[in-house]
Structures are given as C-alpha cells and as structure tokens.
Amino acid sequence: MxxxxxxxxxxxxxxxxxxxxxxxxxxxxxxxxxxxxxxxxxxxxxxxxxxxxxxxxxxxxxxxxxxxxxxxxxxxxxxxxxxxxxxxxxxxxxxxxxxxxxxxxxxxxxxxxxxxxxxxxxxxxxxxxxxxxxxxxxxxxxxxxxxxxxxxxxxxxxxxxxxxxxxxxxxxxxSGCGQSCKIANQITGGANLVGLSEGLVFAERAGLNLGQFLEAIKDGAGGSRVMELFGKKMIEDDFRPTGFVEYIVKDLGMGLDVVEENEEDDRGRVVVLPGAALNKQLFSGMLANGDGKLGIHGVITVIKRLNGKS
Known part of the structure; x- marks a missing residue:
C-alpha cells in the first residue's frame, strides 16, 4: 500500500x-x-x-x-x-x-x-x-x-x-512535537515531585501526620496526579520503580540540551529553565547515591539527605 x-x-x-x-x-x-x-x-x-x-x-x-x-x-x-x-x-x-x-x-x-x-x-x-x-x-x-x-x-x-x-x-x-511535549511533561512532573518531597519533609519536621497531610491537601492547589501516584509510596519508603530515575535525568537533560541548542529568536529571546536545571541536579543526586534503578519518587531521599536524614 x-x-x-x-x-x-x-x-x-x-x-x-x-x-x-x-x-x-x-x-x-x-x-x-x-x-x-x-x-x-x-x-x-x-x-x-x-x-x-x-x-x-x-x-x-x-x-x-x-x-x-x-x-x-x-x-x-x-x-x-x-x-x-x-x-x-x-x-x-x-x-x-x-x-x-x-x-x-x-x-x-x-x-x-x-x-x-x-x-x-x-x-x-x-x-x-x-x-x-x-x-x-x-x-x-x-x-x-x-x-x-x-x-x-x-x-x-x-x-x-x-x-x-x-x-x-x-x-x-x-514530527518531533510529541517528544517536545514529553520533555515539557517531565519538566512539570519533576518539579511536582521535588515540591511534594519538600512538602513531606517539612510536614514531618513540623510533627504532622503525613497521611493526614496528603488527605488534607489533595483537593487544594497542592494536590496533583503525582501525589496520587506516589504520595503514599513516598511516606512508606516504597521506591520500587514505575520508571527508573535515570530516565527522568535523561529527559530533563534533553530539555536543557534543546534550550542550549536553540538560538535567540528575532526579538533576542532565549528560553531559560532554572527549575529544570536544579531539579536535574537533585534527581542526579540519586544516581550519585547509587539509586539510579529506584523509582523517580525516590527523589525524596535526596531532600532527606540534605536535611541530615538518611
């Protein structure tokens, strides 16, 4: 045909x-x-x-x-x-x-x-x-x-x-727009995971019940699909992979590479992604700790280490 x-x-x-x-x-x-x-x-x-x-x-x-x-x-x-x-x-x-x-x-x-x-x-x-x-x-x-x-x-x-x-x-x-959308998705989802990790660490330090915390915020601005998928697992230290963290490091890296490769537009503008750059470093911390085969929600372990918790 x-x-x-x-x-x-x-x-x-x-x-x-x-x-x-x-x-x-x-x-x-x-x-x-x-x-x-x-x-x-x-x-x-x-x-x-x-x-x-x-x-x-x-x-x-x-x-x-x-x-x-x-x-x-x-x-x-x-x-x-x-x-x-x-x-x-x-x-x-x-x-x-x-x-x-x-x-x-x-x-x-x-x-x-x-x-x-x-x-x-x-x-x-x-x-x-x-x-x-x-x-x-x-x-x-x-x-x-x-x-x-x-x-x-x-x-x-x-x-x-x-x-x-x-x-x-x-x-x-x-062609290529599907991949660009996935990179943007990873930038967004990665930021949500880092935010959820920091929220859980703060809530625990404040003495809150973490299950109650998730239930309280799920219908507010802090609620997300990321929280639905990973919140309970993060509380229980269940980091079995649904997708390896090494892949989100790769995806965020591709996004930053695309930004670096792009030239200025006719108005002299370039894309700057400071959050994606920082989050790539945080997820890369899992690789440095030997946790590259854990799930992406294991990024909370990096936030805990930064706060003196193993």
Missing amino acids: ETPYPIPITPSHTRIGWIGIGIMGSAMAARILDAGYSVVVYARNPSKAQALLAQGAHLASSPQELAERSDVVFSIVGNSQDVRSLVLGPAGVLSGLKPGGVAVDMTSSHPALAREIFTAARAKECWSVDAPVSGADVGAREGRLAIFAGGDGGVVAWLMPLFKIMGKVTHMGD
Missing part, C-alpha cells in the same frame, strides 16, 4: 511489531495481544519475552526481521542512542519495513532524532510517528497512558485503534 490511510487497522489483518519489553513496554504489548492482534517482538535478551510469548506473541531475531513481518512497529526503549540503532541501524526497523508501513517510537527521545527518523521513513515511502507516553506502570497496565503524538495527522488518526488500547492520544503537531 502507498500510504496507511486506505486500509483500516483491525486485528484480522494488521500485524504489529514490538520492540522494548521493560516495565512499560511489556504491559503495553500485552494489551495489544489481549485485543486480538498478531504481535511479533524483538528483545536483546529473549528470555525477557517469555511472558509475551506464552500469551501468543512471536519472536524475531532482529529489528529488521521484525519489521519485515509487521505493518506497524512500536518501540519503547531506553534512550535516543538505542532508538537510533534499532530504527536507523543497518539491521534496523527501516531496513525491513515495507512501503506504507509505520514506525511508532514511544521512547522518551530527542525531538531532532524524531524528525530525522521521519525524513528517513518518508525516503523509503514509510511513515513515522513519535508518541512518547506518561502515566507510569499502572497507566500501562490499565490502558490509561497519556500519549503525545508528533507526525502526520492522518497517520496519527489511522493509528487511533491501537492508541486507544494503550490510553488517550493527543496529536501535538509535526
């Missing part, structure tokens, strides 16, 4: 490829399988794919082979370098995807890379969409992710049956 538009997506004839079966990706792929789609997966460590294979998925030996067997390929991996290798590499997705096929990258990656992939896909008469997500592991399991899509609006609309299985998608604009 020349474009994805003429043939609607249905479980009976749309083949799905999936790359990335970590905390988020495995749950998202499982939902696609539950919806009746044929799914082929690629994993650098095939043993991690056993649960999906038991659910009916098939295994590919390379991203290229996976793409050859797929109409739509999703990827959600660690970082921009992984995306570049898996999608643009010599045995990558675009080397195997047939004309009209679509590569959907759901990794939190660099906007410039998303635009590069889009250009490379169009040169092969394929399409690409950048569609990073937010909502943690519970959102992935329950199909309640926020999905930020960049790319051709018609292709995003065509993909809607698949996106609806995973959550709610918003088309943010051209």
Whole structure:
C-alpha cells in the first residue's frame, strides 16, 4: 500500500511489531495481544519475552526481521542512542519495513532524532510517528497512558485503534512535537515531585501526620496526579520503580540540551529553565547515591539527605 490511510487497522489483518519489553513496554504489548492482534517482538535478551510469548506473541531475531513481518512497529526503549540503532541501524526497523508501513517510537527521545527518523521513513515511502507516553506502570497496565503524538495527522488518526488500547492520544503537531511535549511533561512532573518531597519533609519536621497531610491537601492547589501516584509510596519508603530515575535525568537533560541548542529568536529571546536545571541536579543526586534503578519518587531521599536524614 502507498500510504496507511486506505486500509483500516483491525486485528484480522494488521500485524504489529514490538520492540522494548521493560516495565512499560511489556504491559503495553500485552494489551495489544489481549485485543486480538498478531504481535511479533524483538528483545536483546529473549528470555525477557517469555511472558509475551506464552500469551501468543512471536519472536524475531532482529529489528529488521521484525519489521519485515509487521505493518506497524512500536518501540519503547531506553534512550535516543538505542532508538537510533534499532530504527536507523543497518539491521534496523527501516531496513525491513515495507512501503506504507509505520514506525511508532514511544521512547522518551530527542525531538531532532524524531524528525530525522521521519525524513528517513518518508525516503523509503514509510511513515513515522513519535508518541512518547506518561502515566507510569499502572497507566500501562490499565490502558490509561497519556500519549503525545508528533507526525502526520492522518497517520496519527489511522493509528487511533491501537492508541486507544494503550490510553488517550493527543496529536501535538509535526514530527518531533510529541517528544517536545514529553520533555515539557517531565519538566512539570519533576518539579511536582521535588515540591511534594519538600512538602513531606517539612510536614514531618513540623510533627504532622503525613497521611493526614496528603488527605488534607489533595483537593487544594497542592494536590496533583503525582501525589496520587506516589504520595503514599513516598511516606512508606516504597521506591520500587514505575520508571527508573535515570530516565527522568535523561529527559530533563534533553530539555536543557534543546534550550542550549536553540538560538535567540528575532526579538533576542532565549528560553531559560532554572527549575529544570536544579531539579536535574537533585534527581542526579540519586544516581550519585547509587539509586539510579529506584523509582523517580525516590527523589525524596535526596531532600532527606540534605536535611541530615538518611
């Protein structure tokens, strides 16, 4: 097919490829399988794919082979370098995807890379969409992710049956805009986490009951989705990851890199993000403390250390 538009997506004839079966990706792929789609997966460590294979998925030996067997390929991996290798590499997705096929990258990656992939896909008469997500592991399991899509609006609309299985998608604009939205989301969410951490540390020092504190503020200006997801866990020192802290350090770093790369506009203005810079340092404190594999809400441990508490 020349474009994805003429043939609607249905479980009976749309083949799905999936790359990335970590905390988020495995749950998202499982939902696609539950919806009746044929799914082929690629994993650098095939043993991690056993649960999906038991659910009916098939295994590919390379991203290229996976793409050859797929109409739509999703990827959600660690970082921009992984995306570049898996999608643009010599045995990558675009080397195997047939004309009209679509590569959907759901990794939190660099906007410039998303635009590069889009250009490379169009040169092969394929399409690409950048569609990073937010909502943690519970959102992935329950199909309640926020999905930020960049790319051709018609292709995003065509993909809607698949996106609806995973959550709610918003088309943010051209290629790269989905990734820019995710970075802005991380800047916002990171600030909320740091604020919640400081609020909890202050409340504890003031002698407040922390559970009562969260209940008291949840419907006020201090309440947030971040508090709903992580507040109780932070009180209980439950820092099991729903997403690794090393990823938010990466995302905040990409945001600061984009700001540094951007030139002044015609009025001499540049973007300055002092809060994001400070918060990146605080989250990086977790890495320095050897806590890079903890959840992002573990940033409260850094605030506690700064206050003399282990």
